Amino acid sequence: MTAVRLPQQLPRRFPLRPAVRPALCLLPLALVLVVGVRHRSVLVEGFGHLRSAEWPWLVAAVLATCLTWVAAAFTRQGAVMQRLPARRLLATQFAAGAANHLLPTGLGAGAVNLRFMTVCGVPLARSSAALALYMLAESVARLGLLIGLLIAFPGALRIGGLLPEGALAPLLLGVGAVLCAAMTTLLLVRRLRTAVSSFLRSALGEARSVHCRPARALALWGGSLAFPLLQAAGLTAVGQALALPVSxxxxxxxxxxxTAAVALVPTPGGIGSVEAALVVALVAAGGPVAVATAVVLAYRIITVWLPLLPGALTLGALVRWKVI
Structure with a gap:
């Protein structure tokens, strides 16, 4: 009757599990500390620029930043048929923002939202399809806004100054090589091809269902358009606060x-790459280098560093309360 020993072995395997959740609650705070120490010079300089700015414009920038989480919540709800709890959804977007700044671009927010939808009872296949639909809608809206504004203001950017001379050809070759490698792998690996085909069928089915309900479609595309517009409004408000001579x-x-260019760079929350790209873009739009740098640092303080600690605390609380 040796099989009776099985129940005695179970306690040895499972006592560690209760300790995992508290560790996960503290992990975001530890990551915030590490990221803050690594970028302490940027923080000091950014807060210095904020002290000399006009505070009404800074308040407008903070308000626009807060509204981005509301827009993200609308878009997330619009991407899935099942109704999600509104307050927890909004809190999850705030926490996802912190996670997104601690992990490579898109992975943190995607993981948090995927877990949230799964806990809310959305099957994993539909949660993944909703996540892909959200990313697609947000990308299409961002690029559509950019193209529309460039058509309306054709001289807004000096495109030649955005890339070093001779850098365009290697960049295009690199993107082409990555796409060719991905397509070759997809064609050669049958199991991967089957998995991708199954996912695409689920995603297309979810997209059809969402667009058959006007309220969901409106939330999806309205939130996708509002999100980048609010982000751009925040930068514009900071520019006005620091008297950047750009319209x-x-x-x-x-x-x-x-931000469209920086999406290709997988850094945590775009930290480092976003600052560099924004400075270059503002200079290409006609701004002086010194003022453009000050605007970007102040903007990133408001949109990244100020919400990072409370966002990490919210993330830890949501993990502890088993919301995610």
């Missing part, structure tokens, strides 16, 4: 162009 429309175009 608001041109600053919005610079923001959209820089």
């Amino acid at each position: 608001p429309a041109h600053m919005a175009i610079a923001y959209l162009a820089a």
